[in-house]
Amino acid sequence: MFRKTAGELLIDLLIEWGVDHIYGMPGDSINSIIEPLRKVQDKIIFIQVRHEEAGALAAASYAKLTGKLGVCMAIAGPGAIHLLNGLYDAKLDRAPILAITGQVESDLIGIDYFQEVKLERMFDDVAVYNQRIMSAEQLPGVVNQAIRTAYTRQGVSVLTIPDDIPKFEVEGNARRTTSFFVKPEVFPPEDDLLKAKQILSEAKKPVILAGKGAREARESLLSFADKIASPIALSLPGKGIIPDEHPFCIGGLGLIGTKPASEAMEEADTLIMIGTSFPFTGFLPEKAKTIQIDTDPNQIGKRVPVDAGLAGDAKKTLDWLTTRLVRQADRSFLEDYQQLMKKWWEKLKKQEEDPSTPIKPQRVVQSLQKVVRDNAILSVDVGNVTVWMARHFRMTNQKFVISSWLATLGCGLPGAIAGKIAYPDKQVFAICGDGGFGMTMNDFVTAVKYRLPIIVVVFNNHKIAMIKFEQEVMGNVEFGTELQNPNFAQYAEACGGVGYRVERPEELMPALEKAVSQTKPCIIDVVVDANEAPMPAKITFGQAAGYAKHMIKELWEEGKVDLPI
Incomplete structure (x- = not known):
C-alpha cells in the first residue's frame, strides 16, 4: 500500500484548503517540502521571490484583497527572520496568513546548530497559532488547525517544520481532521x-x-x-x-x-x-x-x-x-x-492642474485617474504617496490595498504582484515613493519572471519626503532624508521590463497610456517636486509654529538672517 510522506500530505492539505500559490525562496531546510510542491505546479504555483520579506508582504496583500489565505515559505534562520515584517503587517491589518518555515533536523535542535533559531519564541508575538511539527503523524491535524485558526481569528499562523519530518511516511492511522472552517453569524442583542x-x-x-x-x-x-x-x-x-x-x-x-x-x-x-x-x-x-x-x-x-x-x-x-x-x-x-465637499474638490482640482516643473505629485494622481479602469487594483506604498493617493484619487469601484496599521515602507510592489496573481484580467498598479520602492525593488524581476504586467508608478523626489516634512513641523532642519536614486526607467529595462522616464507634465499622459497597453511589467519614473509638503487639511497652531521655527533655523544656518542675542 502506498503511503505518502509528511511533505506530500502537507501539499495535499493546502490543495484541499484551496491554496493555489505560495511565495517563497527554496533552501536546504525546506527542500523536502519544495520537492512535493514541484510535482503539483498545475495545482499550486510556487512564486520564487528575491527576498522573503517581499513574499510575506505579497501574501498579506493577497489575503487583504481576496479574503483568502495567503501563504509564504522560508528556510530556517535568516529566511524565517526575513518574513517577520510582512507577517506583522498581516497581523495588524487582520489578514489570514500561513507561514511555513524550515528548521534544523529534529535531532539537531537545541545544540546551537548552523542556522538554528528559536523560531517558536521569535514568532510568538506575531502569530495567532504557532506550532513546531514534532512528528509526521502530527502534521495533518496541526496543518488543519493552523489554517482554521488563521481564518477564524484573521491572523498569522506559523508552522515550523524540522527538515527531517517531511521525509517520513505518514502512518495510516494518523490523525485527520476537517479541511474547512465555518463562519458564525454575528448579530447584536x-x-x-x-x-x-x-x-x-x-x-x-x-x-x-x-x-x-x-x-x-x-x-x-x-x-x-x-x-x-x-x-x-x-x-x-x-x-x-x-x-x-x-x-x-x-x-x-x-x-x-x-x-x-x-x-x-x-x-x-x-x-x-x-x-x-x-x-x-x-x-x-x-x-x-x-x-x-x-x-x-x-x-x-x-x-x-x-x-x-x-x-x-x-x-x-x-x-x-x-x-x-x-x-x-x-x-x-x-x-x-x-x-x-464641492468646494474642497474645486480646491484640489487647482492643485492637480498645476503645470509647473518639477511635476507636482497631485498632477501625477490626476493623470493616473484618467487611465485607471473602474475595477483596477491599486497597491499603495507608505509615505507622502499615501497622502496624494488618499486625498486626490477618486475611488469608484477599484480595490485599494495598503499597509495601514504597520505602515511599512516597501509594501507597494509586493502588493501589486499579489494583486495581479489574484486578478490576472484586471489592471494592477503599484503607486510608490522612491523610498518605498527602493526597499523591495529587487522583486520587480519577479514580476518580469512570472509575466505579470503590473504598472509601477514611482514618485521620485530623491527624498524620504514625509520624514523631511515631519522634521520641519517639529521645527528642525531636514537631516538624513536625501536619497541617491538610479534611473528607475532604465532599471526596468535592465530587468526585462519596460521603463518610462517622466520629467515634465506634458510627458505624463503619453507614458501612462503606453504603460497600460504593455504586456510586460512597467515602471514609470516620475520626477516630482520634493518641496511639495503633504500639509494636513486643517493645520493646527502647533504645526504652523513648528514649521515657522524650522524656516528660521534653516535661514539662520544659511546666513540669511541674524538671530537675536
Whole structure:
C-alpha cells in the first residue's frame, strides 16, 4: 500500500484548503517540502521571490484583497527572520496568513546548530497559532488547525517544520481532521439595537465613520446614511467603500484626510463608527454620543467611550436600524457638508492642474485617474504617496490595498504582484515613493519572471519626503532624508521590463497610456517636486509654529538672517 510522506500530505492539505500559490525562496531546510510542491505546479504555483520579506508582504496583500489565505515559505534562520515584517503587517491589518518555515533536523535542535533559531519564541508575538511539527503523524491535524485558526481569528499562523519530518511516511492511522472552517453569524442583542435606535432618533448632526469592516455593506451603508441624513467619513483602510465623489462622502479623516471631514467631526452630536478601530482619537468628537458597530466585541469601546455597542455584522445591523428609523426630515447638516465637499474638490482640482516643473505629485494622481479602469487594483506604498493617493484619487469601484496599521515602507510592489496573481484580467498598479520602492525593488524581476504586467508608478523626489516634512513641523532642519536614486526607467529595462522616464507634465499622459497597453511589467519614473509638503487639511497652531521655527533655523544656518542675542 502506498503511503505518502509528511511533505506530500502537507501539499495535499493546502490543495484541499484551496491554496493555489505560495511565495517563497527554496533552501536546504525546506527542500523536502519544495520537492512535493514541484510535482503539483498545475495545482499550486510556487512564486520564487528575491527576498522573503517581499513574499510575506505579497501574501498579506493577497489575503487583504481576496479574503483568502495567503501563504509564504522560508528556510530556517535568516529566511524565517526575513518574513517577520510582512507577517506583522498581516497581523495588524487582520489578514489570514500561513507561514511555513524550515528548521534544523529534529535531532539537531537545541545544540546551537548552523542556522538554528528559536523560531517558536521569535514568532510568538506575531502569530495567532504557532506550532513546531514534532512528528509526521502530527502534521495533518496541526496543518488543519493552523489554517482554521488563521481564518477564524484573521491572523498569522506559523508552522515550523524540522527538515527531517517531511521525509517520513505518514502512518495510516494518523490523525485527520476537517479541511474547512465555518463562519458564525454575528448579530447584536435587541436591547443594544434599541438603545442605538433611540440615540439615532435624537441625533441632529450625525456623522458616520466607516472602516474596512463596512466594505461588504456599501448599499446598506448608503441607505442608512440617507435615512439619518449623515455624511460619511472614511478611515484609510476604508477608502473605496463608497465612491469618493458620492454625495454622502466627505472623504478621509485625519492628517491625510479632508477639511470637511475634520470639521464635521467637530460639529457632530452623534458619531457612528462602523467596522473601524480608528486610532487617531484627536480627530473624533469629544462630546458626541457614540455608537460603534463591529463583528469583534473586543474593538467596541477600545479607543473612545461608547454609548451603544453593537457586536454584529455591518450589513445586517445597518439594515435592522434603517428599517426601524424614521427618515430625518431636516437635511441641512448633510447639505452643508455636501456644499463644503464641492468646494474642497474645486480646491484640489487647482492643485492637480498645476503645470509647473518639477511635476507636482497631485498632477501625477490626476493623470493616473484618467487611465485607471473602474475595477483596477491599486497597491499603495507608505509615505507622502499615501497622502496624494488618499486625498486626490477618486475611488469608484477599484480595490485599494495598503499597509495601514504597520505602515511599512516597501509594501507597494509586493502588493501589486499579489494583486495581479489574484486578478490576472484586471489592471494592477503599484503607486510608490522612491523610498518605498527602493526597499523591495529587487522583486520587480519577479514580476518580469512570472509575466505579470503590473504598472509601477514611482514618485521620485530623491527624498524620504514625509520624514523631511515631519522634521520641519517639529521645527528642525531636514537631516538624513536625501536619497541617491538610479534611473528607475532604465532599471526596468535592465530587468526585462519596460521603463518610462517622466520629467515634465506634458510627458505624463503619453507614458501612462503606453504603460497600460504593455504586456510586460512597467515602471514609470516620475520626477516630482520634493518641496511639495503633504500639509494636513486643517493645520493646527502647533504645526504652523513648528514649521515657522524650522524656516528660521534653516535661514539662520544659511546666513540669511541674524538671530537675536
